[in-house]
Amino acid sequence: MKIGLYFGSFNPIHIGHLVIANHFAEYSNLNEVWFVVTPHNPFKKKSSLLDNFQRLEMVYRATKDYTKLKPCDIEFSLPQPNYTINTLVYLQEKYPDYEFSLIMGEDNLKSFHKWKNYEVILENHYIYVYPRVSKEKIETQFDGHKKIHHINAPIMELSSTHIRNAIKKGKNVKPMLPEHVWEYMDEMNFYK
Numbered sequence: 001m002k003i004g005l006y007f008g009s010f011n012p013i014h015i016g017h018l019v020i021a022n023h024f025a026e027y028s029n030l031n032e033v034w035f036v037v038t039p040h041n042p043f044k045k046k047s048s049l050l051d052n053f054q055r056l057e058m059v060y061r062a063t064k065d066y067t068k069l070k071p072c073d074i075e076f077s078l079p080q081p082n083y084t085i086n087t088l089v090y091l092q093e094k095y096p097d098y099e100f101s102l103i104m105g106e107d108n109l110k111s112f113h114k115w116k117n118y119e120v121i122l123e124n125h126y127i128y129v130y131p132r133v134s135k136e137k138i139e140t141q142f143d144g145h146k147k148i149h150h151i152n153a154p155i156m157e158l159s160s161t162h163i164r165n166a167i168k169k170g171k172n173v174k175p176m177l178p179e180h181v182w183e184y185m186d187e188m189n190f191y192k
């Protein structure tokens with residue numbers, strides 16, 4: 001079983017995330033894509049984050065109609081901030097027969113050399129990188145690395161930050177969110 005791990009805060013999950021995950025589920029050799037909801041990204045402040053379970057609930061609602069896309073709460077029970085290496089080691093021990101790969105945007109690859117034990121991650125896992133912002137490839141120290149594959153996926157310039165700010169200003173953000181997520185956020189008055 002080949003699993004693509006798509007890590008993020010998902011505060012909230014939006015159409016950009018869903019389009020990417022679905023692209024990998026449909027056009028790569030991955031059997032499933034798991035959205036790993038991160039309680040605390042070591043590079044981000046935790047203060048603006050919605051509760052873990054509410055972010056997980058949004059991922060659950062976004063993926064429930066897609067058989068190959070799954071929410072994953074594995075990081076909720078691991079030490080924080082959440083270093084990806086710890087999660088990968090834990091998952092590999094729990095599912096020894098699965099092959100876990102990472103899915104990340106080109107923006108994240110630029111700072112990947114600052115991640116804890118990134119060399120160990122690269123030794124043991126493939127990384128699938130998709131473009132962000134422009135179709136022109138961003139150069140990094142990982143160019144040509146045999147474990148890193150660049151995949152041509154659709155670009156949607158959306159971000160959770162933009163969505164949260166727009167909601168605060170009273171703007172309509174409905175088209176940027178999976179329908180069930182928008183309904184839940186609206187009902188719960190999130191980010192207002």
Ligand SMILES: Nc1ncnc2c1ncn2[C@@H]1O[C@H](COP(=O)(O)OP(=O)(O)OP(=O)(O)O)[C@@H](O)[C@H]1O
Binds near residue numbers: 010016155159
């Ligand atoms: N529009 C998008 N298209 C494709 N990938 C995205 C998009 N937005 C974010 N990602 C990627 O999704 C993963 C999880 O992202 P994250 O939850 O941090 O979302 P974000 O929209 O970047 O959030 P924030 O604005 O709060 O930083 C990261 O790998 C990030 O690069």
Ligand SMILES: O=C(O)c1ccc[n+]([C@@H]2O[C@H](COP(=O)([O-])O)[C@@H](O)[C@H]2O)c1
Binds near residue numbers: 008009
């Ligand atoms: O392991 C690390 O050192 C590390 C450093 C920065 C980010 N990450 C993980 O990368 C994921 C996506 O990050 P971001 O910046 O797009 O929110 C999230 O799950 C973080 O925990 C991991």
